[in-house]
Amino acid sequence: xxxxxxxxxxxxxxxxxxxxxxxxxxxxxxxxxxxxxxxxxxxxxxxxxxxxxxxxxxxxxxxxxxxxxxxxxxxxxxxxxxxxxxxxxxxxxxxxxxxxxxxxxxxxxxxxxxxxxxxxxxxxxxxxxxxxxxxxxxxxxxxxxxxxxxxxxxxxxxxxxxxxxxxxxxxxxxxxxxxxxxxxxxxxxxxxxxxxxxxxxxxxxxxxxxxxxxxxxxxxxxxxxxxxxxxxxxxxxxxxxxxxxxxxxxxxxxxxxxxxxxxxxxxxxxxxxxxxxxxxxxxxxxxxxxxxxxxxxxxxxxxxxxxxxxxxxxxxxxxxxxxxxxxxxxxxxxxxxxxxxxxxxxxxxxxxxxxxxxxxxxxxx
Amino acid sequence: xxxxxxxxxxxxxxxxxxxxxxxxxxxxxxxxxxxxxxxxxxxxxxxxxxxxxxxxxxxxxxxxxxxxxxxxxxxxxxxxxxxxxxxxxxxxxxxxxxxxxxxxxxxxxxxxxxxxxxxxxxxxxxxxxxxxxxxxxxxxxxxxxxxxxxxxxxxxxxxxxxxxxxxxxxxxxxxxxxxxxxxxxxxxxxxxxxxxxxxxxxxxxxxxxxxxxxxxxxxxxxxxxxxxxxxxxxxxxxxxxxxxxxxxxxxxxxxxxxxxxxxxxxxxxxxxxxxxxxxxxxxxxxxxxxxxxxxxxxxxxxxxxxxxxxxxxxxxxxxxxxxxxxxxxxxxxxxxxxxxxxxxxxxxxxxxxxxxxxxxxxxxxxxxxxxxxxxxxxxxxxxxxxxxxxxxxxxxxxxxxxxxxxxxxxxxxxxxxxxxxxxxxxxxxxxxxxxxxxxxxxxxxxxxxxxxxxxxxxxxxxxxxxxxxxxxxxxxxxxxxxxxxxxxxxxxxxxxxxxxxxxxxxxxxxxxxxxxxxxxxxxxxxxxxxxxxxxxxxxxxxxxxxxxxxxxxxxxxxxxxxxxxxxxxxxxxxxxxxxxxxxxxxxxxxxx
Ligand SMILES: Nc1ncnc2c1ncn2[C@@H]1O[C@H](COP(=O)(O)OP(=O)(O)OP(=O)(O)O)[C@@H](O)[C@H]1O
Ligand SMILES: [Mg+2]
Numbered sequence: 001x002x003x004x005x006x007x008x009x010x011x012x013x014x015x016x017x018x019x020x021x022x023x024x025x026x027x028x029x030x031x032x033x034x035x036x037x038x039x040x041x042x043x044x045x046x047x048x049x050x051x052x053x054x055x056x057x058x059x060x061x062x063x064x065x066x067x068x069x070x071x072x073x074x075x076x077x078x079x080x081x082x083x084x085x086x087x088x089x090x091x092x093x094x095x096x097x098x099x100x101x102x103x104x105x106x107x108x109x110x111x112x113x114x115x116x117x118x119x120x121x122x123x124x125x126x127x128x129x130x131x132x133x134x135x136x137x138x139x140x141x142x143x144x145x146x147x148x149x150x151x152x153x154x155x156x157x158x159x160x161x162x163x164x165x166x167x168x169x170x171x172x173x174x175x176x177x178x179x180x181x182x183x184x185x186x187x188x189x190x191x192x193x194x195x196x197x198x199x200x201x202x203x204x205x206x207x208x209x210x211x212x213x214x215x216x217x218x219x220x221x222x223x224x225x226x227x228x229x230x231x232x233x234x235x236x237x238x239x240x241x242x243x244x245x246x247x248x249x250x251x252x253x254x255x256x257x258x259x260x261x262x263x264x265x266x267x268x269x270x271x272x273x274x275x276x277x278x279x280x281x282x283x284x285x286x287x288x289x290x291x292x293x294x295x296x297x298x299x300x301x302x303x304x305x306x307x308x309x310x311x312x313x314x315x316x317x318x319x320x321x322x323x324x325x326x327x328x329x330x331x332x333x334x335x336x337x338x339x340x341x342x343x344x345x346x347x348x349x350x351x352x353x354x355x356x357x358x359x360x361x362x363x364x365x
Numbered sequence: 366x367x368x369x370x371x372x373x374x375x376x377x378x379x380x381x382x383x384x385x386x387x388x389x390x391x392x393x394x395x396x397x398x399x400x401x402x403x404x405x406x407x408x409x410x411x412x413x414x415x416x417x418x419x420x421x422x423x424x425x426x427x428x429x430x431x432x433x434x435x436x437x438x439x440x441x442x443x444x445x446x447x448x449x450x451x452x453x454x455x456x457x458x459x460x461x462x463x464x465x466x467x468x469x470x471x472x473x474x475x476x477x478x479x480x481x482x483x484x485x486x487x488x489x490x491x492x493x494x495x496x497x498x499x500x501x502x503x504x505x506x507x508x509x510x511x512x513x514x515x516x517x518x519x520x521x522x523x524x525x526x527x528x529x530x531x532x533x534x535x536x537x538x539x540x541x542x543x544x545x546x547x548x549x550x551x552x553x554x555x556x557x558x559x560x561x562x563x564x565x566x567x568x569x570x571x572x573x574x575x576x577x578x579x580x581x582x583x584x585x586x587x588x589x590x591x592x593x594x595x596x597x598x599x600x601x602x603x604x605x606x607x608x609x610x611x612x613x614x615x616x617x618x619x620x621x622x623x624x625x626x627x628x629x630x631x632x633x634x635x636x637x638x639x640x641x642x643x644x645x646x647x648x649x650x651x652x653x654x655x656x657x658x659x660x661x662x663x664x665x666x667x668x669x670x671x672x673x674x675x676x677x678x679x680x681x682x683x684x685x686x687x688x689x690x691x692x693x694x695x696x697x698x699x700x701x702x703x704x705x706x707x708x709x710x711x712x713x714x715x716x717x718x719x720x721x722x723x724x725x726x727x728x729x730x731x732x733x734x735x736x737x738x739x740x741x742x743x744x745x746x747x748x749x750x751x752x753x754x755x756x757x758x759x760x761x762x763x764x765x766x767x768x769x770x771x772x773x774x775x776x777x778x779x780x781x782x783x784x785x786x787x788x789x790x791x792x793x794x795x796x797x798x799x800x801x802x803x804x805x806x807x808x809x810x811x812x813x814x815x816x817x818x819x820x821x822x823x824x825x826x827x828x829x830x831x832x833x834x835x836x837x838x839x840x841x842x843x844x845x846x847x848x849x850x851x852x853x854x855x856x857x858x859x860x861x862x863x864x865x866x867x868x869x870x871x872x873x874x875x876x877x878x879x880x881x882x883x884x885x886x887x888x889x890x891x892x893x894x895x896x897x898x899x900x901x902x903x904x905x906x907x908x909x910x911x912x913x914x915x916x917x918x919x920x921x922x923x924x925x926x927x928x929x930x931x932x933x934x935x936x937x938x939x940x941x942x943x944x945x946x947x948x949x950x951x952x953x954x955x956x957x
Contacts, residue, residue: 074849095852095861111868120864121854172854317637 023050024085031080040066042232053209058229066211100169104181108153108163115149120173142165157189176208195221206320228252249364253282266328279362285335287359293352306354312347379773391826394807400613412616429597433579436518440526440575447702448530452693469706470524471930473887475907476923478585480709481517490726513589526571533567581796597621598798613655670699710927717920735921752903759824759885764878767832775840790830801891815897823895825917828881839873872940
């Protein structure tokens with residue numbers, strides 16, 4: 001049933017849209033950006049692969065927007081070089097580059113209709129009026145806004161505005177797409193819906209995408225790879241699963257999800273392999289098992305480390321239960337799925353915690 | 366050429382045309398004037414000594430301060446309750462009242478002064494009426510005294526007091542007052558302890574505004590006052606006409622300027638101290654003067670907006686008082702103030718249709734003879750045409766130069782921006798007579814005295830400041846990411862400007878141009894100094910006629926000028942309301 005909607009109109013400029021594009025590779029080489037004496041980005045080297053969805057994730061002020069602005073050509077690097085398809089673009093003004101950008105505030109032109117907004121990038125590229133109309137119509141259809149072409153941007157809801165912004169960035173078929181906190185202004189429900197929508201658009205257009213966000217969930221859902229930034233530097237680059245499962249640093253571990261840090265003297269870590277120097281042990285809350293102290297040991301007990309502690313606090317979170325358990329001077333977070341017959345511990349209860357030694361990760365402190 | 370282009374790229378480069386005009390026509394001459402007053406190159410204070418040892422001078426100086434203070438005081442006493450009652454009125458009433466205050470604000474000051482001559486004169490409306498009724502035998506001395514000066518000055522200044530007060534009061538969060546009431550404060554206590562302190566910023570900016578304007582007042586006191594009611598500006602203008610002793614003129618001008626600055630900083634510092642404000646209050650107050658222009662937009666955009674704040678302030682003063690008297694008294698008061706603001710204009714309009722050989726009120730018959738005389742007399746319509754020409758050229762020049770400057774300023778850091786803005790707007794913050802003298806000096810150097818070009822430059826220095834303020838306010842609301850968005854879609858700098866920036870700031874540009882035109886079209890003081898004998902603008906022609914009172918054609922001219930603000934209001938309303946309505950219209954428009 002999708003067939004009908006997806007069937008392209010038989011038109012000459014169709015070739016333009018579905019032509020096999022040479023997607024460029026984007027490369028940052030030792031890029032730094034100073035604002036006066038403040039370094040916003042420091043010695044950043046990074047390769048964005050063809051067609052991938054790369055997310056830059058980091059706390060506020062870590063240099064995400066600056067990195068994106070450098071790539072878009074709105075800021076010039078203080079040092080280093082940016083290459084697109086092997087060509088340095090440091091000296092190319094933004095309006096000579098070929099890119100689609102979705103701004104955090106969407107930046108829809110308030111004096112133009114939705115259709116007028118979509119036509120703008122085509123007009124600037126010299127597409128004639130008849131072709132513009134056709135392409136705008138098709139694009140509106142694609143983002144489920146067929147009847148909205150005549151509206152002003154202020155007459156749209158937040159999610160609709162977001163889709164117009166996305167459509168406007170994609171309509172001229174640019175080789176890469178930049179997104180600055182694209183879903184930041186939307187409420188939670190809409191956000192999830194748009195994440196799916198964006199994922200499918202990315203697949204369909206196959207466009208190299210760089211997205212900036214400070215929402216870890218968004219990053220985990222959308223990205224092929226994630227760059228975690230911290231005060232202007234890259235902390236780690238990897239796929240979402242790898243980042244969550246094998247964070248390189250304590251910062252990454254804590255920034256993506258919750259992390260328990262196991263340190264002396266409360267924890268003498270019993271390990272399978274040698275602990276590298278300068279690292280601490282880290283275990284995710286869902287990897288810890290919580291049981292009554294008297295409960296009999298399991299069969300895999302020899303592969304587990306176990307400690308005893310007191311429940312400090314218990315939080316219901318839908319299908320999850322979250323415990324804060326005090327072990328010596330440390331509070332460990334434990335998360336478990338609620339299953340039938342499982343005991344609920346109350347604050348003050350004595351409990352035993354155990355985990356597989358292979359689940360402990362060593363992260364740089 | 367390329368370095369010239371680079372200059373245009375830098376923020377400061379865009380302000381160069383504005384500063385060049387300002388410096389040559391006004392800045393350098395002001396410094397020269399100061400040096401002359403100090404007897405440069407010998408440098409002495411003998412001129413100032415000479416000024417203060419002449420009792421007549423000192424008397425004029427004190428009189429200037431006294432008249433300004435009293436006029437400001439009356440404006441405050443009348444304006445505060447008026448503003449309060451406007452704010453507490455129902456939505457439609459409030460909008461009407463604000464419009465009724467804006468109309469005189471936009472009306473030619475000359476026309477309004479003329480109206481008082483017609484009303485208060487020996488053969489004026491009041492005396493004629495009283496004589497006709499047989500209540501008096503000979504005309505009462507209503508004009509050419511201090512009282513008439515106050516009536517005329519307060520009439521012109523009152524909107525400048527009411528408008529900042531209204532905007533300050535509208536900004537007060539009603540929950541504060543409600544909170545005070547909930548804590549058991551009676552209506553009066555809530556007013557005194559909460560509402561009044563919160564309205565003080567409006568009181569301060571309104572008072573400073575009015576006071577500094579009054580200090581430089583020239584035409585109204587000269588036209589309505591007696592010989593003994595001379596203000597310092599009258600005195601300076603007389604010196605220019607008679608002796609032209611530049612060092613005396615310069616000294617008097619700088620004394621006037623010094624008074625303005627001293628009083629401003631005293632009042633500014635005092636009030637800000639009680640509020641613990643850190644920002645420079647003097648600078649604020651200078652800028653506050655221009656906020657009226659900026660707020661005009663606010664008032665007008667209020668018109669179509671649904672009324673949000675409830676009538677909390679009305680409850681504040683009704684609750685607890687069972688009697689209806691306060692309400693009735695309030696209504697009567699507002700009606701009286703509005704009559705005072707608007708009636709003189711109406712009288713002139715009605716009289717301008719007099720059929721007799723003189724102006725009468727009420728007219729014994731109706732005719733268009735004075736309008737015919739205006740349009741038929743070359744000296745009148747010629748002057749009007751000259752004024753329109755000058756006004757249009759001033760509007761074009763200052764809109765271009767001022768917009769460039771506003772763009773440059775918008776790209777600077779906040780520190781240098783507010784400093785340079787303050788400098789650019791000095792010509793509208795100095796007492797007008799001082800600006801006139803400085804400009805006169807500047808145009809002598811340029812050899813442009815008595816030329817139309819000279820007048821255009823002289824008017825432009827103030828008009829540029831107005832344009833900068835209005836366009837800056839527009840740019841402050843302009844989202845710069847729209848420019849980035851356009852550029853990311855391959856729009857070059859020129860295309861970005863034409864397709865995105867210009868359409869969005871157009872209302873500000875037109876507003877700036879209209880105010881620039883108004884500034885020029887109504888200007889009489891500077892023009893009379895730099896116009897020489899050859900250029901006759903409409904205000905100069907009116908001024909001459911007001912003094913001689915021979916030609917009733919002036920009534921027709923004044924009436925036409927009174928009707929002009931209605932045109933401006935329609936222009937602004939269409940300009941601002943339409944753009945607002947467009948943005949707020951939630952009806953789905955079907956796709957084409
Ligand atoms: N125009 C500027 N002038 C001076 N400093 C700036 C400027 N823009 C950014 N900075 C500084 O550079 C650093 C990085 O800023 P950036 O905007 O890239 O952070 P971000 O990661 O996008 O943060 P957020 O999540 O809050 O948007 C910050 O310390 C910021 O204060
Ligand atoms: Mg950012």
